[in-house]
Amino acid sequence: MQYSVGVEYALHCLVYLIDVPSNESIGIKDLAEFQGLSETFLSKVFGKLSKAGIVSSVPGVKGGYRLSKSPEDISFWDVVKAVEGSKPIFQCKNIKDNGYLYRENCCTAPSSCTINLVMLSAEEKMRDFLRSKTLAWLNEELDRDLSKQVREDTRNYFSKSNI
Template sequence: MQYSVGVEYALHCLVYLIDNPEDSPIGIKDLSSFQGVSETYLSKIFSKLSKAGIVSSVPGVKGGFKLSKSPEEISFWDVIEAVEGSKPIFQCKNIKDNGYLYREKGCTPGTSCTINLVMLSAEEKMHEYLREKTLSWLNKELENVIPKQIREDTRKYFSKSTI
């Protein structure tokens, strides 16, 4: 299982929106320029985030995006699901029912597929973990791992671009 790089771009960009004043949304042009990614690509990601209710779009010359919820209410899983969709990682094709005994002997399957049950359980544990990690948590973690000057320069970049 692999999530697209769109999830990473989304999480990074959402962190930039946390400290931005409510009345100063950040535009896609500024976000894409800062990240070094095309506006078109980032627009597609933000369209999905908007549809999921994670961000809201502010129209106009000084428009852009802002968080629709508090950072405490937005989990990693919310972002992953918005960008990637809710398709399960493991997709059981119920191949056991095509096995020799079922096919040739007329046996009927009596139990759920154990492999599918294990995979679904593992996926749910991962979802639970990702639901526990919020944008607020991420922002606090970044304060500990990114040098203070870089965090300040990032905030200045976006406050300058919204003036």
């Protein structure tokens, strides 16, 4: 199981949008440059975030993106679902139906696969955990984990790029 790097970039960039005043936005070019990645790649990620209602785009020369919701209302799962989709990680192929006993019609297959039920249950527990972590929580954690200088420098980088 692996989420794409797009989820990681999305979460990082969304944290940068937390402090943006409601009448301003941050351009995709600035976000991409700060992360050291392709504008095209990040544009695709932000297109998905926009479609999911997590961010809204602001057109124009000074345009860019801003959060569409409060950081308390954006969970890690919301971001994962927007970037990756909500398709189950475990893809049951019903291989039990190809087993010897089922091929020979000696046995009837049970109505549901126990393995699939366990895997889906585990995925739901993971989704519940990701739903419990929000951008607001992440922002508070970063305030504790990173130096005050790094946090200030990051905020200053984006406030200067919009001037």
